[in-house]
Amino acid sequence: MKVGDILRKKAARISTIRMNETVGIAAQVMRASNVSALVVKDVVRTEGNTAVGMFTERDVVRAIAEHGAAGINMKVSQLISVQQLVWCSSDDTLEDVRHLMNKHHIRHLPVIDNHSLCGVVSIRDISTAFDEEAMATVFAASA
Numbered sequence: 001m002k003v004g005d006i007l008r009k010k011a012a013r014i015s016t017i018r019m020n021e022t023v024g025i026a027a028q029v030m031r032a033s034n035v036s037a038l039v040v041k042d043v044v045r046t047e048g049n050t051a052v053g054m055f056t057e058r059d060v061v062r063a064i065a066e067h068g069a070a071g072i073n074m075k076v077s078q079l080i081s082v083q084q085l086v087w088c089s090s091d092d093t094l095e096d097v098r099h100l101m102n103k104h105h106i107r108h109l110p111v112i113d114n115h116s117l118c119g120v121v122s123i124r125d126i127s128t129a130f131d132e133e134a135m136a137t138v139f140a141a142s143a
Contacts, residue, residue: 002094003090006094007121010125014118015035015038016039016041017029018041018042018076019040019075023071030060036056036107036122037055038054038056039120040054040055040076040080051110053085054080055076055080056108059079062079087111091113094126094129101123108120108121
């Protein structure tokens with residue numbers, strides 16, 4: 001199974017945040033969108049779908065734990081590493097993506113095809129796909 005198979009089952013909307021937004025705004029967007037991670041976009045570049053990082057619930061907690069209440073006013077750009085965007089493509093296998101997530105200790109990956117952001121895949125998406133595949137195998141064997 002490939003990442004593209006998961007993306008076809010998910011909602012097409014990708015939750016994003018701009019680098020110059022605050023942690024507080026990012027937290028509000030996550031809550032309103034019911035997601036635990038946002039793709040961070042670079043506002044300087046002219047391309048519409050230029051992903052430069054991921055901002056997660058962990059980043060919100062880290063900002064507040066390290067800076068107290070002032071953490072909510074920090075810029076998203078202060079908490080992400082722009083130099084090391086880890087991503088996958090829709091043609092990558094779920095096994096490869098799971099290995100990539102484990103290697104980098106992350107739970108969300110932007111999916112980029114032909115330099116364009118086309119989705120986000122989470123460890124939960126991958127786990128669910130593996131579970132569904134296992135159940136289908138069990139069901140087929142018992143039929």
